[in-house]
Amino acid sequence: MQSYEALYAGFAWNLPARFNIAEAVADAWARQEPDRICLIEDRGEQPARTMTYGALADISRRLAAAIAARGVVAGDRVAIVLPQSFATVIAHLAVYRLGAIAVPLAMRFGPEALHFRLVASGAKLAVLHREGLETFSGIRHALPTLESVIVVGAEQHQNGGPIDFDRLIRETPPRLEMAATGPDDPALIIFTSGTTGPPKGALHGHRVLLGHLPGIRFHHDDYPRAGDRIYTPSDWAWAGGLLNVLLPSLQLGVQVVFSAERFRAEEAYRLMARQKVRNAFLPATALRMLAAATDEDAARDLALRTIASAGESLPAATFAWARETLSLTVNEFYGQTECNMVLGSSVAAGVSRAGAIGKAVPGHQVALLDADGAKVPAGTPGTIAVKAPDPVMFLNYWQDPKATKAKFSGDWLLTGDQAVMDGEGYVAFLGRDDDIITSAGYRIGPGEVESCLVAHPAVKLAAVVGKPDPLRTEIVKAYVCLNNPALASVAIAAEIQAFVRARLSAHEYPREIAFVAEMPLTTSGKIMRRVFREQATAEAEAAAAR
Template sequence: MKTYDSLVSGFAWNLPARYNIAAACADRWATETPERICLIEDRGERPAVTMTCGELVTASRRLAGAMAAHGIARGDRVAIILPQSFATVVAHLAVYRLGAIAVPLAMRFGPEALGYRLNASGARMAVLHRDGLETFGAVQPAPAGLQSVIVVDGGFDPNNGFLDYDLLIADTPPACGDAATGPDDPALIIFTSGTTGPPKGALHGHRVVLGHLPGIIFHHEDYPQPGDRIYTPSDWAWAGGLLNVLLPSLQLGVPVVFSGERFRAEEAYRLMARQRVRNAFLPATALRMLAAATDAETVRDLRLRTIASAGESLPAATYDWAREALGLTANEFYGQTECNMVLGSSAAAGVSRAGAIGKAVPGHQVALLGEDGRPVPPGVPGTIAVKAPDPVMFLNYWQDPAATAAKFSGDWLLTGDQAVMDDEGYVAFVGREDDIITSAGYRIGPGEVENCLLAHPAVKLAAVVGKPDPLRTEIVKAYVVLKDGFDAGETLAAEIQLFVRNRLSAHEYPREIGFVAEMPLTTSGKIIRREFRDSAASEAADATER
């Protein structure tokens, strides 16, 4: 790795006139070394199953041929509702080969959430796992534009008109040639989380994978190196799993390890040891869960070379734990669905600091803007903004020009996230604009309070929100999941409150603590603060009525 300054000063984008994600992620490697392993499915104690580059190309070309035979053409949207699996990758590449647009959707969506996204995207085809048939069948009204459904792993009534994935792969002649796409041609719609209103479909061009390469090379420290293998528990329906790991790693020729099972810390340790994982992308919540489950035996057989983390702010305590327990610096990075992996850390390049995301990733221009649209001085909170044009930047919100326009201030894309930059260019995350708590005239970011809570020996997970208050506008309320061996109660709540007050300030400590059995998480591993905000607001309303 070069120094950070030399990486930035020597960087220049050089996008090709023709670029197709499928050709870049599979065809090149299949031409050179068709037996090269690109995907590894870990099956616990059973032998792992692998897919080669040659097999991936053949399967994706056959599925592309089947999709074309059932009416899918350039520009059509294809919903991919699958867990981490071989079929997920095959479906993505098949869609890109046709010049169609992939719409990855999470298996955990309920009928209402699924139906909204299918209708909003105008999906003409869905590729669906059999475990999602019940939810899919409950979508009302049925998606208007949907014309055909491909079901993976069988288990459905052949008389209902669904198509069998395995039969299509086995019997369909491969599609001949790929659509002639360029970097700016549409490839992918990823829906936002909907924290500030209905989810919006962020439309990305094929260039989005190219745009992620500098970031993944940066925070995985001269990635790839011989023997590298990457793993993430993050759902491939989310930008974190799909664009932070899967597609750029395939383009760089790094085997991607997956299990498709729900994340459990103890099993994740065993999986990484079994598959000789060298690189891992682990959201901060997953890292905290690993920290709580660590002992000498769990880390003994690990072969990790790099750890990257994103999705939410990485607590300093977790950063320190990774160094002490794993002997690695967790390289944090930042982005959002519309413009991802634009800030980051790389210990090998000399960019690493506990409590900070890092600096602008080479190739991206990032600033913190005030309400007047101008950069704020060091130490003053501002909105994280990214300068256009940028290859990772979305093309637009699907069929929503007004929302697209509102996302920009001149040439700057406004993320809506608040942060502070120091004199050296390090950026520390404060919180989303809608997460900021206003209490007695103070603006409080939940991240700092959550990080402090997580340093308490009893706290496993924490979420902080503002609870409406007639005197202070809002008070800080914390929802806490305790570690095993600790009992919830007023005594422990008071101890935790004092712990935070002594380390932060009188206006930041949580005036109320609610103990919960589990933390609601998005598919990307982020805490769903919205649920807690709604709960706190309901509590406040009930108190007012009384």
């Protein structure tokens, strides 16, 4: 691998006039090597199941024909609410083939979170897993744009009932026509975490896949090499799982190993050993869990060549554990839903420093700006900003031109994250301009959680902040004013927690609730989260000192 300086100086984008994600990740390989294995499903209790590029291309063509027959055309939105599975990949490619727009959504979303995103995107069709039918059925009547539902594992195939995914594919001949899309044509909406107000849909073009290739090749040290095989526990509904691992690896011909089971450190060790995984994308929380569960035999059985991590800052102790126990240096990288994988590390390229994210990935211009949009000197804190145009950059926020405009300062996209860059170009993350919470790799916006909290009949006002946590980086902590302060108790706190968890998701509910008599407000009536954030931090520091 070339040095970082040579890689960065010699890089130039050369995007084709025509580009479609389905063609790049399936059809191109299917023509050359149809029997080449691309996906490996390992659930541990049975032999691993595999899928070839030839099968992936054929089945996704059949699903494309089936959803086209249900009225889906270019520009229509199709929600994909599935776990890691063959069906997830097939559904994505079917949507891209039609020039439609995929809207990946997490299985763990509760009814309110799911309803908001389905309505905001105006989804015309949804592909669901049968385990999500109960949640979905409660909101189906309130989805005016949704016309059809296809269910993986459904037991019916009739008018008005769930349409079975597998049966539909068997009964539908393939659609051979591919939409004549270009790099800037819309392909994908990924919702942000909702740092201020409701989550926003970041619309990406087909170019987003091309934009991620330099990053994945960089932080997996000259990826791919012979024998490389990748695994991540990250949800494919999240940019981290979909764009950091799944789609670029398929385009590069690397086998993707997955398991739909919930992440458990002991089983992750066994899975990676069974499948001879060479490359892994593991958020810091997953790495901490692996470190806590490690033993000499588990570490000895691994065949890992590279580990990449993102989504939250990697603690120095975890960085050191990977070096000492796995004999690997974790390559960190940074990005966000709107503009991902723009900073990173690569041991092979000579870019690695504990406590730093890394440097600008080849192909991306990154600077730190002050409040006036000017570059700050080395060693001075500033907002991480990315120069437009950039293939990895979103097209816009879905139907929100005002928010799109506010995301930019001139030609620079503002991430809202604060950092310091030294004289060598290494960037160290400091914190956030906004109130986003990073918990177990998930970026959680307080606005959506607060809205759910105040929907509880006992709650008058609520403020949500991140409290430092040694395992999850932060946990969600809620400060709540009750309509009747006399009701404050452990029981009502548990009831409120269950209320939020059932309506949003397991990673968003407040793990701690504190009852307060009143909320500190600004002169404009906004809750001063800063007061609670400082209080939560002090609590965490006091607990650590004990």
